[in-house]
Amino acid sequence: MSTAAAVLPNIQIERSPSHTVTIYLKEAKYEFLKNLRLRVYTVSVISFPLMFYVLFGLLLNSKEMIGGTHVPTYMIATYGTFGVMGASLFGTASGLASDRGLGWLQVKRASPMPPFAYFTAKVLVSLGFSAIVVLLLVLLGVSFGGVRFQLSELSKLVATLVVGSIPFSAMGLALGYFAGPNSAPAAINLIYLPMSFCSGLWVPYMFLPKFVQQIALALPPYHLSQLALGTVGAGFHHSIATHWEVLFAFTMICLGVARIGFQRDQGKLYG
Numbered sequence: 001m002s003t004a005a006a007v008l009p010n011i012q013i014e015r016s017p018s019h020t021v022t023i024y025l026k027e028a029k030y031e032f033l034k035n036l037r038l039r040v041y042t043v044s045v046i047s048f049p050l051m052f053y054v055l056f057g058l059l060l061n062s063k064e065m066i067g068g069t070h071v072p073t074y075m076i077a078t079y080g081t082f083g084v085m086g087a088s089l090f091g092t093a094s095g096l097a098s099d100r101g102l103g104w105l106q107v108k109r110a111s112p113m114p115p116f117a118y119f120t121a122k123v124l125v126s127l128g129f130s131a132i133v134v135l136l137l138v139l140l141g142v143s144f145g146g147v148r149f150q151l152s153e154l155s156k157l158v159a160t161l162v163v164g165s166i167p168f169s170a171m172g173l174a175l176g177y178f179a180g181p182n183s184a185p186a187a188i189n190l191i192y193l194p195m196s197f198c199s200g201l202w203v204p205y206m207f208l209p210k211f212v213q214q215i216a217l218a219l220p221p222y223h224l225s226q227l228a229l230g231t232v233g234a235g236f237h238h239s240i241a242t243h244w245e246v247l248f249a250f251t252m253i254c255l256g257v258a259r260i261g262f263q264r265d266q267g268k269l270y271g
Contacts, residue, residue, distance in 0.1 A: 023114060027121040035091060035125055045090055049083030049133055050140060052202075058145050066204050069234040072145030074204070076137050077228035080161045081221055082201045083133035088168035089175070089188050091126040096176025097184035100265065123169045130165040134158050149232075157231040164224040167247045170254035171220075177261025195219055220250045 035041050057075035064071045099105050108118050138154065141147035149157070172188075179187045196202060198212050199221035205213065216222040223243040230240065 020114060024117045024120055027113070027117045028124040031095075031121040031125045032128060035095070035129070041090060041094070045083070045087045045129055046133055046136065048086065049079045050136055052082070053079045053137055053140060054144075056202075058140065067206065067234050069229075069232060070146070072141045073147050073232050074229065074234055076134075076141050076147065077157065077161075077232055077234070078201045078204070078225050080134045080137050080157070081164070081199075081225040081228055082196050083137065084130035084161050084165035084224075085168050085192060085196065085221055087129035087133055088126040088165045089172045089192055090185070091129060092122045092169050092172025093175035093179065093188050094172075094184045095122060096173060097179045098181045100176070101181030105265070119173065122173070123166065126165060126169045126172070127162055131158065131162050134161045153231060157228060160227050160231055161224070164227060164247060167220050167224075167251040167254065170251045170258065174254045174257035174261065177258055177265065195221055198222075199225060201225055220247055223247055 053075055057072045057079065061071040061075075066074045105118070109115070135158065138147070138149070138158070142149070175187060175191075176184065198208075198215050199205075199219045200208055200216055201221060205216060205222070205225075208216065223238075223246045226238070227240065227243045
């Protein structure tokens, strides 16, 4: 296996662009089906944001206002950010760590599949589950919370949160290369949950202690939540460009860390 894996990357395989696209789409399709069948993943990723939104956005605070915005509307943006973080981190980090532990990446390397199809599939699937979470939150808000969106506002909110999940997919790739298959879920939660609280996803940013507000400014979920809140008439403690710049920089850093992990693994396996 190792010998074949080391030799095959040097063989040039000619593919048409359409054939390459088909391979990427098939890999994404089967990655999506795999995650969909993993009840631990689907239940935790989809149900937790919905459960918190129903409890805190619809049952306890449905008549309240936060900065001139109704709580059910406000919390679609914040719990939407929470939801896309979970879908991205668990979809990439847990899966990658597990596949590394099982030796599945060696099998992929020995196959004639394009090397980046595996990673692209994980990111695409994370985007898909992120979109599902956001749309379900919107459905709950519209059906039971009196939330009203114009089509342009809804499209902008969904697009912002789905595109904004990419930095967390990059973070998941970095974590997946440095966490073991058994420790990955715990490592994710140790980062994911405190980061969510400190970013103002559970308690609105303006109600956080002052020192936590200062911490939030350095956290990517805060910047994504502010962008999402801006689409519903709240947020924007800084300019839109500043929020996107922070998310872009965070993505590049995480991809750099993931590349280091990738090269480290290749060095261990193939010298």
